Amino acid sequence: MTTPTTTAARNDAAVRLRTEDELRSIGSLKWTGMDASDGAPVLGAWVAEMDYGTSPEVETALTGAIRDGLLGYPPRWLEPRVQESTAAFQAHRFGWEIQPGDVRLVSSVLPALRATISHFVRLGAPVIVPTPAYMPFLTVPEVFGHPVIQVPSLRGRAAEGRGWALDLEGIRAGLERGAGLVILCNPWNPTGRVLTPAELGALGDAIADFDALVFSDEIHSPLALPGHPHTSFASLGPALAAHTVTATAAAKGWNIAGLPSAQVILPDPELRARWDAFAPEVVQGVTTLGTIATLAACDSDVEGASWQTDVRRLISDNVDLLAALFRGSPLEFTPPEGGYLAWVGYDHVALGDPPARELLDRAHIGANDGAALGTGWERWVRLNLACSPDTARRIAEGALSILPAAAVGTCA
Numbered sequence: 001m002t003t004p005t006t007t008a009a010r011n012d013a014a015v016r017l018r019t020e021d022e023l024r025s026i027g028s029l030k031w032t033g034m035d036a037s038d039g040a041p042v043l044g045a046w047v048a049e050m051d052y053g054t055s056p057e058v059e060t061a062l063t064g065a066i067r068d069g070l071l072g073y074p075p076r077w078l079e080p081r082v083q084e085s086t087a088a089f090q091a092h093r094f095g096w097e098i099q100p101g102d103v104r105l106v107s108s109v110l111p112a113l114r115a116t117i118s119h120f121v122r123l124g125a126p127v128i129v130p131t132p133a134y135m136p137f138l139t140v141p142e143v144f145g146h147p148v149i150q151v152p153s154l155r156g157r158a159a160e161g162r163g164w165a166l167d168l169e170g171i172r173a174g175l176e177r178g179a180g181l182v183i184l185c186n187p188w189n190p191t192g193r194v195l196t197p198a199e200l201g202a203l204g205d206a207i208a209d210f211d212a213l214v215f216s217d218e219i220h221s222p223l224a225l226p227g228h229p230h231t232s233f234a235s236l237g238p239a240l241a242a243h244t245v246t247a248t249a250a251a252k253g254w255n256i257a258g259l260p261s262a263q264v265i266l267p268d269p270e271l272r273a274r275w276d277a278f279a280p281e282v283v284q285g286v287t288t289l290g291t292i293a294t295l296a297a298c299d300s301d302v303e304g305a306s307w308q309t310d311v312r313r314l315i316s317d318n319v320d321l322l323a324a325l326f327r328g329s330p331l332e333f334t335p336p337e338g339g340y341l342a343w344v345g346y347d348h349v350a351l352g353d354p355p356a357r358e359l360l361d362r363a364h365i366g367a368n369d370g371a372a373l374g375t376g377w378e379r380w381v382r383l384n385l386a387c388s389p390d391t392a393r394r395i396a397e398g399a400l401s402i403l404p405a406a407a408v409g410t411c412a
């Protein structure tokens with residue numbers, strides 16, 4: 001069923017970059033959620049939001065829904081529409097042919113992770129989290145009584161030219177210790193890696209001998225950057241799909257994280273039946289507006305809307321700018337292949353405080369502290385490049401400005 005509010009209104013308007021003043025005046029969390037010790041305004045480069053508003057198609061669908069009074073609990077027609085829309089989007093964008101009936105609605109991705117852990121993982125079994133990792137992956141399992149096995153990822157030469165790679169030996173060792181779940185993040189927040197089919201296949205081989213599941217968080221997949229096609233872990237075949245809960249959403253790609261509505265993809269009939277036993281509990285909290293926005297996002301993308309293509313180009317240009325400005329500096333940085341998060345290392349630099357603290361107090365840039373993304377990453381920061389080119393330049397210059405004079409002297 002299609003209503004006037006959900007018709008994907010095609011609109012080729014370019015991305016409207018919100019100014020810093022606009023973002024501050026609406027109280028954007030990214031721009032107003034961090035305070036420097038001297039009270040100076042902080043440039044928001046932390047929480048995963050974009051300075052681009054949302055697409056014209058999503059805006060039209062949302063204002064239409066408000067005008068039509070579609071503000072109650074999700075109506076019955078929404079779920080089948082989202083199932084169809086998600087399947088069409090996955091096929092169109094990533095070549096993953098799933099059935100609409102493989103899709104389940106959840107309020108957002110983290111509740112899907114909580115449900116996976118509490119319903120599917122053996123009581124008390126450890127959960128493997130490759131690090132650096134999106135912060136909640138390290139804390140959510142513990143809440144349910146599952147110890148976290150952090151597996152620091154490979155980098156540099158060990159990552160064989162890819163910047164970052166999963167440590168399959170470390171993951172296998174965790175499975176041998178009885179882990180019941182591996183949390184995979186692809187595209188990978190915060191390294192920005194988009195894992196290749198070969199890498200995903202190798203992970204599949206590593207877990208094949210064990211009775212373990214994979215939670216594949218693919219929330220950043222719509223933002224896989226040009227030249228880095230996204231592959232779903234579960235798309236590699238029915239054997240892997242039988243052990244995988246895939247979670248995705250329009251929240252990051254269309255910048256609507258404040259309107260919860262996410263999708264879980266379960267092509268395996270047995271796993272799906274097990275999910276359906278508790279599905280009503282996790283569907284709670286799906287918002288009508290978020291789901292209408294998701295429909296508009298997926299449908300307009302399939303119909304060829306250009307907003308998201310423009311967003312990915314903007315992010316890609318910001319990534320190139322950061323790489324150019326960091327070249328020759330002691331900062332460690334591998335350009336992200338997907339998403340808009342940049343993972344930057346100060347390992348080879350002598351700083352008084354952790355780099356995130358120095359960035360906040362000296363450069364007035366709000367970054368995520370690497371310490372929250374896993375043990376051993378205390379001298380790293382996560383920066384957000386979903387901003388204007390000017391803001392990206394200020395972020396890069398700020399990141400360089402806290403380097404000690406001797407280190408700056410080594411820049412080319």
Ligand SMILES: Cc1ncc(COP(=O)(O)O)c(C=O)c1O
Pocket residue numbers: 048107108109110111134185189217219220249251257262
């Ligand atoms: C990898 C990843 N997963 C999940 C989330 C949160 O998703 P949700 O708001 O749908 O729970 C984020 C938010 O930044 C994220 O980066």
